Each structure stands twice: as C-alpha cells, then as structure tokens.
Amino acid sequence: MLETIVSAVMLVSLIFYALMGGADFGGGMWDMLAFGKRAEKQRHTIAEAIGPIWEANHVWLILVVVLFFTAFPKGFSAMMISLHIPLTAMLIGIVFRGSTFVFRKYDSQSDSVQKRWSTIFGVSSFWTPFFQGLILGALTSGQIRLSEGRVSTGFFAGWLSPFAVTCGFFALALFAFLAAVYLTVDARGDIEIQNDFRWRSLWAQAALVPLAVVVFFTSKEGAPLMFRGLTTWWAPLLLGWTSICALAATVFLVLKKFSLARIAAVAQVTFILLGWGVAQFPHLVAPDITVYNSAAPSITLELLLIFLAAGAVVLLPSLAYLFYLFKAKKQR
Amino acid sequence: MAVSLAFHIIFAVVGMGMPALMAISEGLYLRTGNPVYLDLSKRWARGTAILFAVGAVSGTVLSFELGLLWPTFMEHAGPLIGLPFSLEGFAFFTEAIFLGVYLYGWDRVPPFLHWVSGVIVAASGIFSGIFVVMANAWMNAPVGFELINGKMTHIDPIRAMLSPAAFHQTLHMTLAAYVATGFLVAGIHAFFLLRDRQNMFHRKAFGIALLIGSIAIPLQLISGDISARMVGKLQPAKLAAMEAHYHTGSRAPLVVGGWPDDEKMETRFGLEIPSGLSLLIGHSPDTVVAGLDQIPRENWPNVRLVHWSFDIMVGCGMAMMLMAIWAGWIRWRTGALPDYVWFLRGMVVAAPLGFIAIETGWMVTELGRQPWIIYGVMKTRDAVTPMPGLGVTFAVFTAIYLVLSVVLVFLLRRQFVQTREDH
Numbered sequence: 001m002l003e004t005i006v007s008a009v010m011l012v013s014l015i016f017y018a019l020m021g022g023a024d025f026g027g028g029m030w031d032m033l034a035f036g037k038r039a040e041k042q043r044h045t046i047a048e049a050i051g052p053i054w055e056a057n058h059v060w061l062i063l064v065v066v067l068f069f070t071a072f073p074k075g076f077s078a079m080m081i082s083l084h085i086p087l088t089a090m091l092i093g094i095v096f097r098g099s100t101f102v103f104r105k106y107d108s109q110s111d112s113v114q115k116r117w118s119t120i121f122g123v124s125s126f127w128t129p130f131f132q133g134l135i136l137g138a139l140t141s142g143q144i145r146l147s148e149g150r151v152s153t154g155f156f157a158g159w160l161s162p163f164a165v166t167c168g169f170f171a172l173a174l175f176a177f178l179a180a181v182y183l184t185v186d187a188r189g190d191i192e193i194q195n196d197f198r199w200r201s202l203w204a205q206a207a208l209v210p211l212a213v214v215v216f217f218t219s220k221e222g223a224p225l226m227f228r229g230l231t232t233w234w235a236p237l238l239l240g241w242t243s244i245c246a247l248a249a250t251v252f253l254v255l256k257k258f259s260l261a262r263i264a265a266v267a268q269v270t271f272i273l274l275g276w277g278v279a280q281f282p283h284l285v286a287p288d289i290t291v292y293n294s295a296a297p298s299i300t301l302e303l304l305l306i307f308l309a310a311g312a313v314v315l316l317p318s319l320a321y322l323f324y325l326f327k328a329k330k331q332r
Numbered sequence: 333m334a335v336s337l338a339f340h341i342i343f344a345v346v347g348m349g350m351p352a353l354m355a356i357s358e359g360l361y362l363r364t365g366n367p368v369y370l371d372l373s374k375r376w377a378r379g380t381a382i383l384f385a386v387g388a389v390s391g392t393v394l395s396f397e398l399g400l401l402w403p404t405f406m407e408h409a410g411p412l413i414g415l416p417f418s419l420e421g422f423a424f425f426t427e428a429i430f431l432g433v434y435l436y437g438w439d440r441v442p443p444f445l446h447w448v449s450g451v452i453v454a455a456s457g458i459f460s461g462i463f464v465v466m467a468n469a470w471m472n473a474p475v476g477f478e479l480i481n482g483k484m485t486h487i488d489p490i491r492a493m494l495s496p497a498a499f500h501q502t503l504h505m506t507l508a509a510y511v512a513t514g515f516l517v518a519g520i521h522a523f524f525l526l527r528d529r530q531n532m533f534h535r536k537a538f539g540i541a542l543l544i545g546s547i548a549i550p551l552q553l554i555s556g557d558i559s560a561r562m563v564g565k566l567q568p569a570k571l572a573a574m575e576a577h578y579h580t581g582s583r584a585p586l587v588v589g590g591w592p593d594d595e596k597m598e599t600r601f602g603l604e605i606p607s608g609l610s611l612l613i614g615h616s617p618d619t620v621v622a623g624l625d626q627i628p629r630e631n632w633p634n635v636r637l638v639h640w641s642f643d644i645m646v647g648c649g650m651a652m653m654l655m656a657i658w659a660g661w662i663r664w665r666t667g668a669l670p671d672y673v674w675f676l677r678g679m680v681v682a683a684p685l686g687f688i689a690i691e692t693g694w695m696v697t698e699l700g701r702q703p704w705i706i707y708g709v710m711k712t713r714d715a716v717t718p719m720p721g722l723g724v725t726f727a728v729f730t731a732i733y734l735v736l737s738v739v740l741v742f743l744l745r746r747q748f749v750q751t752r753e754d755h
Contacts (some may be wrong), residue, residue: 051435055385056432058428063425065399066420069410070414072419076399076410080396084719100737101385106747307419
C-alpha cells in the first residue's frame with residue numbers, strides 16, 4: 001500500500017514536471033525554430049514566459065529522483081547502471097540548457113553573442129527531452145533484465161530499440177505542443193504572435209497523433225507489458241479521455257479559445273502520462289523490478305510520506321503564488 | 333563526481349551567502365530610503381541569479397550522479413539518507429520559487445513582500461545546505477541501523493539524519509558559506525574601491541560584505557575547534573591523517589606542513605608545536621590522541637593530501653581572521669569604514685581564501701574518510717558502478733565545467749564592469 005502511494009506521488013511529480021518543465025523545453029524548441037520577421041518578438045515572449053518559473057519547474061525532476069532513490073533504492077540502482085549512457089546524455093543537456101539560458105539573459109546583448117547562447121539553448125532543448133522520452137521508453141521496454149539482483153543485460157539494453165526512440169520523439173512533440181499552447185495564452189495582447197503560436201500548436205498536435213499511433217504499435221514488440229496494459233478493460237477509458245482532450249484542445253485552438261485550449265492540453269498530457277503510469281504499474285524497470293520488490297523498509301516510506309505532506313504544505317502555496325504572480329496577473 | 337561536487341559546492345555556497353547579502357542591502361534600503369542600497373541589492377541579485385542557475389543545474393546533475401556513479405551505495409544508503417535529500421528538495425523548491433519572485437518581481441510585488449521573499453531565499457538556501465550536509469554527516473558517522481550479514485536492517489532514518497557528525501558539520505558548512513561569500517564579495521568591491529575610494533556604491537557594498545565575513549570568521553574558528561574534537565572521537569583515522577599524527581600517545585605535537593612519510597611513519601620538515609595536538613583535542617597536554625598506528629594500514633586515507641588540505645584550510649581561516657581583526661581595529665580606532673590602501677589590498681588578496689578553504693576542507697572530509705564511502709561499513713570501491721569507460725564521463729564533465737567556469741567569470745566580470753560605468 002505504502003509503495004503504491006509513494007509511486008503515485010512519483011507519477012504526479014513526473015506529470016507536474018512534464019506540464020511545467022516540459023513546456024520550458026518546448027519553449028526552447030520554438031525559440032530555436034523561430035523564423036520570419038516576428039522571430040525576435042516570439043523569442044521575447046518565450047523568454048518572458050520561462051524566465052521567472054523555469055528553475056522551480058525543474059525541481060520536480062529532482063523530486064522524482066529523490067523519491068526514487070529513497071523509496072525504491074534497488075530500482076534506482078538498476079536504472080542508473082543500465083541506463084548510464086542516456087542518463088549522462090540527458091544530464092549534459094540539462095547543464096547546457098540551464099546555464100545558456102541565464103548566460104543569454106545576462107551576457108552582452110550583441111547579436112553574435114546572443115546567437116551563440118541561443119543555439120546551444122535551442123539544441124539542448126531538443127536533446128534533453130528526447131533522452132527523457134527515450135529513458136522512460138527503455139524502462140517500459142522490458143529489455144533490461146536482472147539476475148540475482150544485478151543488471152545482466154549490460155549498458156545498451158532497452159534504450160536503442162525502435163520503441164524507445166519513438167518515445168523520445170513523442171516526448172519532443174508533446175512538449176512542443178504544450179509550450180505552443182501555453183504561449184498562445186502568454187502572448188495575449190499581441191494577436192500576431194498569438195496566431196503564430198496557435199499555428200505552431202496545431203502543427204505539433206498534428207505530429208503528435210501519428211507518433212502516438214507508432215508508439216502504440218511499436219509497443220507490441222518493444223514493450224509487451226505496456227501493450228498488454230494498454231489493451232485491458234480500463235485502457236479504452238483512458239485512451240478515450242486522452243482522445244477527447246486532444247480533440248477539444250484542437251477545436252479550441254481552431255476557435256481561438258486559448259484559455260480553454262490550455263486546460264484541454266494540460267488534461268491531454270496528464271492523461272497520456274497517467275496512461276503510461278498505469279500501464280507500467282507496478283513495474284519500475286520492467287519486467288524484473290516492481291515497486292514491491294525494490295521498496296525501502298516501510299519505516300522509510302512512512303517517514304517519507306509524512307515529510308512529503310509537510311513539504312507540500314510549504315510548497316503548494318508558494319508555487320501557487322509564483323504562478324499567480326507571473327501567469328494570472330499578466331496585465332500590467 | 334568529485335569534479336561535479338567541487339564545482340557545485342562553490343555555487344551552493346554562493347546560493348547560501350549571496351541572498352543574505354542582497355536581503356540585508358534591500359532591508360537597509362527599506363529602512364533608510366537610500367537608493368544606493370536598492371541599486372546594490374539589484375546588482376547582487378543579478379550575480380545571484382547567474383550563479384544560482386548554474387548551481388541548480390549542477391545540483392540536478394549531482395542528484396543523478398549519486399546513482400550513476402555509486403549505485404550500490406545508493407541502493408543501501410538511499411532509505412537512510414533519502415529523507416534529508418527529500419527535505420532538501422523542498423528547501424530548494426522554496427528557494428527557486430522565491431528567487432523567481434525576487435528577480436522578476438521588482439515592480440509586481442509590494443516592497444516589503446519583495447524583501448520578505450529575499451529573506452525566504454536566504455533562509456531556504458541555508459536549510460538546503462544543512463540538509464545536504466546532514467546526508468554527508470551520516471556517511472562519516474553512520475548510525476540508525478543494525479548491520480546483519482553485511483545488510484543494513486532495523487533502520488531508523490530519523491536517527492540517521494541526526495547522526496553525531498550532523499551538528500558540527502552543518503554548523504561548520506553554514507558559517508563557511510558566510511565567511512567565503514563575505515570575503516569574496518568584500519574583496520571584489522575592495523578592488524574597485526582602490527580605483528575610486530569615494531564611490532558610495534562600492535563603499536556600502538564593501539561595508540556589508542566585510543561585516544558579514546568578519547562576524548562569521550571568529551565563529552568559524554570556534555566551530556572548527558568543535559569539529560576537530562568530534563572528528564577525533566568519531567573518525568580517529570581522519571583526525572590522525574589531518575594532523576599527520578602517526579604514533580598514539582599523550583603530549584602529541586601539532587605538526588604544521590611538512591612531508592608525511594607513511595613508510596617511516598614520520599613527518600619530516602614540519603613545524604612542530606609540542607603537545608599542541610593534545611591541547612587542542614582535550615585541552616590538556618596529557619590527552620592521549622590516537623595515531624595512525626592504531627588503524628590497519630589498508631584503511632589509511634591518503635595522509636599527505638589530507639594533511640596538506642587541512643593545513644591550507646586552517647591557514648586560509650587564520651589569514652581571514654587576521655584581516656577581520658585588522659578591520660575591527662581600524663573601525664574601533666577611526667569609527668569609519670576601513671579603507672586604508674594596504675587594508676584594501678589585503679582584502680583583494682584575501683578574496684578567494686574562503687573558497688580555497690571550502691574546497692580544501694571538503695577534501696579533508698571526503699579524502700579523510702577514504703577508503704570508506706560509509707565509514708566503517710562500505711568501501712568506496714565496492715560502491716562504484718560496473719560501468720566501464722567512466723574516464724570518458726569524467727573527462728566530458730570536467731571539460732563542461734571548465735568551460736562554464738570561464739564563461740561565468742567572464743559574465744560576472746561584466747556585471748561589475750557595468751557597475752563601474754554607471755557610477
């Protein structure tokens with residue numbers, strides 16, 4: 001029971017990370033892809049939107065990691081050994097992304113300098129979430145095996161499969177979509193920019209749908225456990241909700257109801273990750289490691305939950321204040 | 333890992349110290365209405381923003397690297413030290429949130445609330461430092477479990493969090509953050525004061541930073557004394573290596589510098605203060621201090637590195653203490669900001685000392701624990717990942733951090749040069 005609760009908290013943190021941090025990555029992608037005569041304005045909107053919140057957004061990832069190693073140390077150890085290479089690649093992306101974002105803000109405003117930081121920032125905004133999707137895909141793939149508590153499939157299992165790579169691209173499209181939808185709201189007051197991001201979110205959504213289909217079909221081979229999970233009785237329910245939200249987001253975007261589109265997009269991403277999480281459960285590193293066989297002693301889990309509750313009392317109001325200040329209170 | 337930590341520790345420390353400086357300055361502005369203080373807190377906030385961002389990403393890297401490099405360690409220690417890490421997560425969250433409010437909220441938040449968010453940043457910075465050091469303290473003095481057949485059972489994470497090394501380590505680290513930041517910032521502004529003695533901006537900045545550093549350093553010496561005695565009790569091997577103390581006995585001399593020779597079990601060319609070590613540890617020359625001869629040879633840390641690091645740390649601390657005394661003396665005699673040319677020059681030279689002390693002090697505590705990763709329980713070599721080619725990872729991260737450091741220095745310099753042009 002405790003294991004289930006802690007893993008649910010982990011999934012929720014991961015969803016928050018995708019909804020907030022993921023959108024920051026998407027912002028970086030659109031920064032890189034900005035073109036035309038409004039490119040500068042688009043970049044400006046992105047930087048304004050990300051600036052105050054990106055550091056807080058990325059703490060969700062740290063929270064997921066800390067929960068992972070505290071509550072499921074054996075699973076963490078197996079993941080860190082088997083996915084050493086893609087994890088390191090992702091970390092390099094995180095370092096470059098975060099530091100070039102501030103460098104760009106505080107360095108000389110001359111074009112050549114800005115361009116250099118922007119390029120690194122943009123590339124790492126693609127690079128990092130690709131590896132994040134890949135890593136989640138690898139954990140699901142069932143190709144990482146353990147014998148006698150040790151990883152026996154080496155350092156390349158799982159993450160080089162077509163399924164994992166598709167998951168990487170799926171994460172890219174997902175975050176790009178999310179960011180573009182958010183930016184339509186952030187850009188209110190400038191109809192042209194708003195429209196730019198409206199088109200971008202529609203493109204991203206258009207890329208997302210076929211990718212989702214590919215993920216589904218490659219999972220039959222590439223992640224049999226998840227495929228089985230996605231074809232049980234409750235799955236059509238979740239898939240149905242995901243599709244309804246996706247459809248709603250698209251329709252609202254077409255109708256230029258941006259605030260509603262944002263809600264629908266959030267729901268869409270939440271359902272996708274929820275679906276992944278439920279299909280994956282109770283496995284952490286499929287198929288050998290589950291939340292049950294890798295859990296820390298119950299005393300740790302109990303204390304962890306108490307600490308989490310206490311932390312949430314501090315965290316949630318602060319976070320709400322931050323977003324109220326910079327997102328809701330936009331009109332100056 | 334070592335490189336990442338050595339890099340991260342600088343930013344972590346700045347993240348603890350700088351927000352305090354900027355909040356003090358803004359508080360002074362709110363009290364006096366002097367716009368120089370407002371300008372100052374804005375400038376300091378920009379520096380904090382850059383360093384905090386790099387600290388945040390290098391911290392993220394570290395939370396993964398713990399597992400990437402020491403999976404076996406995390407597998408066993410995770411349930412025990414995960415709690416301080418999760419608390420650290422929340423403290424860091426709070427810090428990031430309110431730093432966002434602080435940096436971007438100058439014209440969105442009422443002045444008093446803005447100042448409060450600065451104070452929250454400073455406070456949560458201290459807390460996150462304390463929680464992380466608590467986890468490290470457990471590695472030095474592991475408690476809260478029973479070791480049965482090499483497995484930790486009957487664990488008690490709360491006791492593990494409050495390990496006997498926790499108090500002195502967190503105290504020492506927190507004070508170190510203020511000493512190092514205070515002296516670094518004071519040194520930088522001293523440099524500009526040497527060019528323009530009447531610049532009010534740099535005078536105020538220098539005054540605040542010098543005050544923080546000068547208050548923290550004497551306290552740090554006291555906490556250093558507490559630490560040394562606790563280490564002597566908890567990790568005799570570390571203390572013996574720090575002091576290059578080979579032979580157990582009373583009237584143990586204090587050896588400064590020199591060339592420790594493990595084969596002959598003696599330290600040549602060192603400066604010996606008779607009975608010094610016994611006096612320091614037990615406040616009496618008759619105190620028996622355990623030497624390395626009590627420790628099996630295979631469990632010795634690298635005596636030379638630990639001893640020299642320790643001496644460098646103490647030397648830096650003493651030098652900063654002298655500067656603080658000098659500052660206090662001038663202040664007492666003249667009642668004004670100490671701005672004698674030679675004093676300012678001294679402060680410029682002393683600027684990096686706090687950070688040198690932190691790096692070497694960290695080497696003392698980490699290298700001094702070797703060959704153990706969990707003292708007396710698990711050896712470092714048994715905790716390391718089976719991943720081959722770690723040298724590549726190591727080289728890549730070292731290169732990245734080097735590049736980042738260069739860019740950072742360059743960028744921070746820009747911030748200060750702008751200051752000069754504006755005033």
